[in-house]
Amino acid sequence: MKTYNYTFFNNNLSDLIDYNIYKDEKNILIQIFCGHDLSALELITKTLMTNIPQAVCLGTTTDGEICESKISTLKTIISISVFDNTFLKAHYLKGDDAFNIGYEIAKNIVTDNTKLIITFTDGTGTNAEEYLKGIEKYDNSIMVCGGMAGDNGVFKQTFISLGDQIYPKGHIAVSLNSDVLKVTNARKFDWVPIGLEHTIDEVEGNRIYKISGMSPSEFYKKYLGESVAQTEFPLIVERNGIPTARAVLEQHKDGSLSCGGNLRKGDIVRLGFGDAESIMNNPLSALDTSFDHPIETFFLYSCMARRRYLRELIKLETQPFAVIAPTSGFFTYSEFFHRDGHNELLNQTLTVVALSEYDEKVNALEIYPEKQTSSKKDAAFARTLKSLTHLVQKSTDDYQEQSKSLKESEVYAQNLLTSQKQFLKHAVHETNTPLSIIMANIELYEMENGKNKYLSNIEVAMKNLFSIYDDLSYLVKKDQIDYPEHKIDFKDFVRSRVEFFNQVATKVKSKFVFKAPKEKMILFFNESKLQRIIDNNLTNAIKYTYENEDIFVTLKKEEDYLKLMVSSHSKKIQDPDKIFKEYYREEKSKDGFGLGLNLVKRICDEEGVEIYLESNEYFTSFVYLFKGER
Secondary structure (H helix, E strand, C coil): CEEEEEEECCCCHHHHCCHHHHCCCCEEEEEEEECCCHHHHHHHHHHHHHHCCCCEEEEEECCCEEECCEEECCCEEEEEEEECCCEEEEEEECCCCHHHHHHHHHHHHCCCCEEEEEEEECCCCCCHHHHHHHHHHHCCCCEEEEEECCCCCCCCCCCEEECCEEECCCEEEEEEECCCCEEEEEEECCEEEEEEEEEEEEEECCEEEEECCECHHHHHHHHHCCCCCHHHCCEEEEECCEEEEECEEEECCCCCEEECCCCCCCCEEEEEEECHHHHCCCHHHHCCCCCCCCCCEEEEEEEHHHHHHHHHHHHHHHHHHHHHCCEEEEEECCEEEEECCEEEEECCCEEEEEEECCCCCCCCCCCCCCCCCCCHHHHHHHHHHHHHHHHHHHHHHHHHHHHHHHHHHHHHHHHHHHHHHHHHHHHHHHHHHHHHHHHHHHHHHHHHCCHHHHHHHHHHHHHHHHHHHHHHHHHHHCCCCCCCCEEEEHHHHHHHHHHHHHHHHHHCCCEEEEECCCCCCEEEECHHHHHHHHHHHHHHHHHHECCCCEEEEEEEEECCEEEEEEEECECCCCCCCCCCCCCCCCCCCCCCCCCHHHHHHHHHHHHCCEEEEEECCCCEEEEEEEECCC
């Protein structure tokens, strides 16, 4: 393959491009990165399609253009790639359901040997994150690159094009299909979070309505003033442990802001600041060094904020690529990236795609000199920017250190207050039902004199009440008194708790099946803690086991461990990772507040008891491994 890059200055395209080069070529990809107005894009697309009609031509308006080592604005770059053994398929769709559009576009252009999808969307109206998810849903193995169109920072009207058709809204994509094409990608972020953490209070998709009690417009005005460019100071949120930027793309009359990607209610965010020193580091280090074919073309899709933040120094980011191979691209309103089977919508990021149709394997990357050429003026600005970055980072570190102690005290006091409120609340609510049953059955007994039947009901209710009371008593006292360990006959202890709840199980048409080895099973543990573990598992099993099904309580000795297993036929647990979380209940129709298993988990964590959970349509089993006699 070979790529030819041209810069259009409102000149005649016939003087700029020798069309004879492409006359006999079949597989031609044209990318137009247009910093001019709509009329220029119309002229360029029509001229190119007239002279190279067999080409697949994609276009997008920009917030800056990349051609070899040069950065421009208000110009247009035409990148023409000729492939020897790669054929192209392109498609355009528009609509409100971005996820479905992504799926349908992929369905139309993906083949058995698709190596890459290049795609552009409008820059202000599309939920590009949902669009990328749609492509991923169809096939999550295919690399995706590209970005959202720009309009030179105006944020009013962007355009994309396919062939000689220009669209103000929608999505265009082209697939590169080949058995020999090699593709690798990389990204470079370099923005760091600063200042306080904030919470997203109200949000719909990528439109934020409230942050930490403020409208987003008030939020940015408070922390950055009225004149600052919001796009250069994004919100940074962690996704899968990785800091991800969400840059502001549009401000609405109601004070809400639309970002270049989705956020969720409850997300913890911080304002982001560009780390100038990191940005200016050699970008080639981000590329996969195992790419062992000579690179024939680089496509760069970089965030507008990088160019606006670094100004003339941004060329230091593109120079290393241009030394190795033809390089072109544009500055986007959001960047598209693929990693580990997932498509990601990025902001503040440089994304790179390297292509090669070479068969022979060689050292693909030449080490570009770390010391890059720049003017004295640029060097002075770089030093100033690095110093400012260092100042901001150190000030943030100092602030975090000074506030740490205060925050810990605040959290501790809040936890005490919350625990007290929760105790009072749950003590009232959780004991209400058993007490009501007791009172109702006493009245019925007196009226009908059916002693055995109603006394049985009373006994069952009292046992439930005792279990609830013991849980609440433990929660209140656990931080105030010590719980010493004692030597416990584990088998007798568990058997006694099973016998205690036998009548409760019978009442709901279940029964316990207790199995244990003949030999003694000695455990060093605190009786109150052990009872909480066993009682909560037994009462949960009674509550969720299907009618007329047995509940199996099994004890075993396994090497140095004593194993307790409670299993029964019940509804499959849908989210095992959440089952031990406080207040979590999968079946809202069942009584309770979701505290029991959380209490069990806390005790097990404190005492080093291992927990294993298995649940399917046939049975649910909770297994606990206690350390045996020491």
